[in-house]
Structure formats: C-alpha cells, structure tokens
Amino acid sequence: MPAVGPALRARLGAYFAVDDDWDRGNPPVARRDVVNGAAVEVAGVVTLELARSAGAFQEVDAPWWVIYLVMSAAALALVLRRRFPLAVAVYLSAHMFVTGIAMPQVMGQIALQICYFLGLFSAMAWGRSRRSALLVSGTILAFMLCWVAWQFAMGQSVQSWLDTAGADERFGFLPPVPAIVLLTFIINVVYFVGAIVGGQVAWRSARQRAALAEQARTIARQTVTLQERAVMDERLRIARELHDVVGHHVSVIGVQAAGARRVLHQDPPAAAGALGAIETSARETIAQMRSLLGTLRDLEGRREDPSAGRTRAATPGVADLEELVASRASDRLRTSYVVVEDRSGAAARVPETVGLTLYRTTQEALANVVRHSTATSTSVRLRVAEDAERPFVEVEVLDDGRPRPGTSSTGMGHLGIRERVASHRGEVEIGPRATRGYRVRARLPLDGADE
Structure with missing residues (x-):
C-alpha cells in the first residue's frame, strides 16, 4: 500500500505531462x-x-x-x-x-x-x-x-x-x-x-x-538530404567513370604516340598502325564521354519516365574484356586473357552491373600498368564459379614489373576500384606480389547480384 501513493502521483504526473517543456x-x-x-x-x-x-x-x-x-x-x-x-x-x-x-x-x-x-x-x-x-x-x-x-x-x-421545528418529512x-x-x-x-x-x-x-x-x-x-546524397553519389560515380575512361584511353594514346614518334622515319607502316590505334582510342574516349554526358542530361527525364533508355551507348561488361586486354598490347607490353568457367557460358550470364565493375577494374589496372610500371607482360584472368558454395566472379590482373621512377599516382583509381567492389559486397586485393610485379584482384558475389 505505501507504493500506491507514489505510483498514483507518477501516473497523474505522466498524464498531465508535468515534465514536458x-x-x-x-x-x-x-x-x-x-x-x-x-x-x-x-x-x-x-x-x-x-x-x-x-x-x-x-x-x-x-x-x-x-x-x-x-x-x-x-x-x-x-x-x-x-x-x-x-x-x-x-x-x-x-x-x-x-x-x-x-x-x-x-x-x-x-x-x-x-x-x-x-x-x-x-x-x-x-x-x-x-x-x-x-x-x-x-x-x-x-x-x-x-x-x-x-x-x-x-x-x-x-x-x-x-x-427541531417539526418539519421532518422525508x-x-x-x-x-x-x-x-x-x-x-x-x-x-x-x-x-x-x-x-x-x-x-x-x-x-x-x-x-x-x-x-x-x-x-x-x-x-531527411528526404532532401537523401536526395542530395543520391546526387552526390551519382556525381562520384560519373567522376569515377570519367577517371577510368579518360585516364585509360589517354595513357594508351600516350604510349602509342611515343611509339609512333620513334618509328616514324624508320618504319612508316608501324607508325601508321600506332596512329590508327590512337585514332581508335580517341574515338572510344569520345563515345564513352558522350555516353556519360548523355546520362547526366537524361537523368531528370529518366526519373519522370522509368521506361526511358538508360544511356546513349551500351554499357561495357565481361564480353568486352578480351578486346580491352588486346588493345593494351604493344611492342613493349605483351598481354593475355584467360576465362575460367565451371559451367559453359557462365561468363555470359554475369549481371550487367557486375560486368561493368569488372570491366572498369580491369581497365584501371591495365592503365596503371602502362603509366606506372616497367612490366613487359601482363595477364588478365576471369573466373566464374556458379557451382561454388557461394557463387562468385573474379578478375585478376598480374604484371611482372616494378614501379617506374618519376611517375606518381593520386590514388583515385585504386579508391574507385575499392568503392565499386564494395558496392557489390565484394572483396578486393591490390598490392605488390611476393616475387615480382603487381596484382589487382576483385571478387564479387553472384548470389543477389541483381538486388
């Protein structure tokens, strides 16, 4: 019973909100x-x-x-x-x-x-x-x-x-x-x-x-904040795309231009081939930049009309890796590309968004080899494991070089790779190999990749 009084006071205080300011x-x-x-x-x-x-x-x-x-x-x-x-x-x-x-x-x-x-x-x-x-x-x-x-x-x-007076009627x-x-x-x-x-x-x-x-x-x-954050994320994505596209193709153009200059008088056909590679790379750069700019211009329209096209050009993916690797071959750098599948046609079934991440990762890794390494050979290996306990797809880029003196990097390329892989709940390994050379490996899960 002694607790009834305080309990009642507490309930009345809560009901009348005496502590509410x-x-x-x-x-x-x-x-x-x-x-x-x-x-x-x-x-x-x-x-x-x-x-x-x-x-x-x-x-x-x-x-x-x-x-x-x-x-x-x-x-x-x-x-x-x-x-x-x-x-x-x-x-x-x-x-x-x-x-x-x-x-x-x-x-x-x-x-x-x-x-x-x-x-x-x-x-x-x-x-x-x-x-x-x-x-x-x-x-x-x-x-x-x-x-x-x-x-x-x-x-x-x-x-x-x-x-008392007698009027007692009740x-x-x-x-x-x-x-x-x-x-x-x-x-x-x-x-x-x-x-x-x-x-x-x-x-x-x-x-x-x-x-x-x-x-x-x-x-x-919060809605405004989320919208602003989405815009910032989109801008960062576009910035990474531009970095990968421009940095990759410009590095190729630089290498080919240097080679053409050296053999311009001694071997005109080789110089012409290098100039042709420069032309092709420049066109690819312009096409992909137009695609990204078209994405920015069409962003508002796609919000209003979900059925509108996603971009002005096809998104690169796993099917384009072989051509990408071959385009990096030169008289100074040998390249190779290998696909390992546990099921026939597994690489073709890799989701588009995962394929784009693998493509950009390979593109950035090869660009770094050309710009910052003394490597004479590089290999790209694509592994697709659909029957594994946890299905995955993995790309690995290996080279046999050392860092080239006089070159430096901002680190944005590696940061972009890590962010892309993390967005798919994947894992990435970037660093020098125990023997010689450099290694870039990115593994992305296939289960729930489309979510």
Whole structure:
C-alpha cells in the first residue's frame, strides 16, 4: 500500500505531462476569439431574458441590467481565454464565487456555467507551463469543493433546525436539504474535473499534432538530404567513370604516340598502325564521354519516365574484356586473357552491373600498368564459379614489373576500384606480389547480384 501513493502521483504526473517543456504558445486575440465571445454573450442574454420572463429571478434584488452586466463580464472575458488562459480562469472562478454568494439564481444559469467551464478548460488547454496550469486548476478545484462542502455543512445545520421545528418529512434515505447539497457537490466534482480533464485532452491532442508536424518536417529534411546524397553519389560515380575512361584511353594514346614518334622515319607502316590505334582510342574516349554526358542530361527525364533508355551507348561488361586486354598490347607490353568457367557460358550470364565493375577494374589496372610500371607482360584472368558454395566472379590482373621512377599516382583509381567492389559486397586485393610485379584482384558475389 505505501507504493500506491507514489505510483498514483507518477501516473497523474505522466498524464498531465508535468515534465514536458513543450510550449503550445498563447496566440494573440484573433477574430475567432471575438466571434466566440460575442456568440456566448448573445446566447447568455437570450437565455437570461427567457429565465427572467419565466420568473426565475423573483428573489434577486438587483436590477435587470445588473444581471446582464454580470453575464457580459463573464462572456466577454472568453475573448482573452487563449491569450491569457490562467488569468481568465482565476477571474472567472472569482466571478463564479461572488455571483454565487450575491445572486445564486443567476450563477446557476446555463450560459454562465458554460463560461466558467470554458475558463477552467482553457487553463489546462492553453497554459504554457503544465505545472502552472495544474497548480492554478487544482487550486480552483480545491477552493470550489471547499465552498460546496461549506454549503453542505450549512445545509446540514438548516436540516437540523427544520427537524427541531417539526418539519421532518422525508422522501428518501437522506433528508431533503443534505440530499440537495450532496447532489450539488457531486455535480460540481464532475463539472470541474471534467473541465480539467477535457482541457488536458485538448492540450495532449495539440501536442500530438505538433509532434506529427515536426516528424513531417524531419522526414522532409531527411528526404532532401537523401536526395542530395543520391546526387552526390551519382556525381562520384560519373567522376569515377570519367577517371577510368579518360585516364585509360589517354595513357594508351600516350604510349602509342611515343611509339609512333620513334618509328616514324624508320618504319612508316608501324607508325601508321600506332596512329590508327590512337585514332581508335580517341574515338572510344569520345563515345564513352558522350555516353556519360548523355546520362547526366537524361537523368531528370529518366526519373519522370522509368521506361526511358538508360544511356546513349551500351554499357561495357565481361564480353568486352578480351578486346580491352588486346588493345593494351604493344611492342613493349605483351598481354593475355584467360576465362575460367565451371559451367559453359557462365561468363555470359554475369549481371550487367557486375560486368561493368569488372570491366572498369580491369581497365584501371591495365592503365596503371602502362603509366606506372616497367612490366613487359601482363595477364588478365576471369573466373566464374556458379557451382561454388557461394557463387562468385573474379578478375585478376598480374604484371611482372616494378614501379617506374618519376611517375606518381593520386590514388583515385585504386579508391574507385575499392568503392565499386564494395558496392557489390565484394572483396578486393591490390598490392605488390611476393616475387615480382603487381596484382589487382576483385571478387564479387553472384548470389543477389541483381538486388
């Protein structure tokens, strides 16, 4: 039992959100506040006039205009109920007490009861501090209940005097006066507690709407961030593509141009062949750059129309590796290409995106051999294992050279290879061999490669 008190306090504190620092704010007086106050004023005047015409105020000594003034003093205060909720609640509670003492028949009219209810309701619904709102509302509730209890005590005394005088007629279990006062007490408890709980419900609803609005704004910001990140990723992808394409072909052009210059006078046919290779490589560079630029230009159109073409040119893949390796052969560098399959035609079934990564990895590795290595031979081996426990495809580029003095690298090529392979959950190995030369190996899983 000792734990019931703290547990109940904890539940009430959680329900009334006493530790919540969210500020609903008190908006300035708006048109809706004036309209609501005027509507209550008109309704109050009409109902008071009907009650006065029915003889409800025969025992009220005040003039009729005082009754209407009392009504207006309560109704017009509702105009400020959102702007100054706690002050209006205290004012209307004092209004209720004074009117109840001076003119109880007027205080009990429905229009004034609505005003008092809205005052207490607004304190909980619009109070900026939960603790302050709960303190003011609780104080008003305690004061009003004490007032009703005092009336009950007075009613019991009146009943005792009536019993002494002989007027002891009863119609039920309780004497008439205490029964009336007790009924009034219960009605007031429901009335005041209902106003407080209703105001808290309104506040919690506003709190939930604010939280949902904040979540929507957060989601919108995250969406923008994700879109910007997607754009950055796309730009990085295009940058890697341009690096691979341009760097690869320019290195080939440089090697072929150097060879053509050396044999231009001694062996014109060999020089012509080198120049032809330069022309072919230049055309390939321009074609692939146009493809990438076309991808950038068509990016917005592809978002609107998913059926639009992906690029202006076919994406290179595994089928183009043999031609790529052969194009790197020169009088200084011998190249070879081998395909190892555990099933016939396995290489042709490699997914397009995986094939592009293998192609770009091989392209970058061969370009580095031409630019930065003294190698005289290089080999490219493609392995496709569909029957393995974890199916994979692997490309391995080996050379027999050492780093060429006077050359340097930015490291962007290796970084691009690692990022491409990582995007397919693959593994990559780049570095010098134990004996001599350099090795680039990339292995990509085939299971779920299309996901």
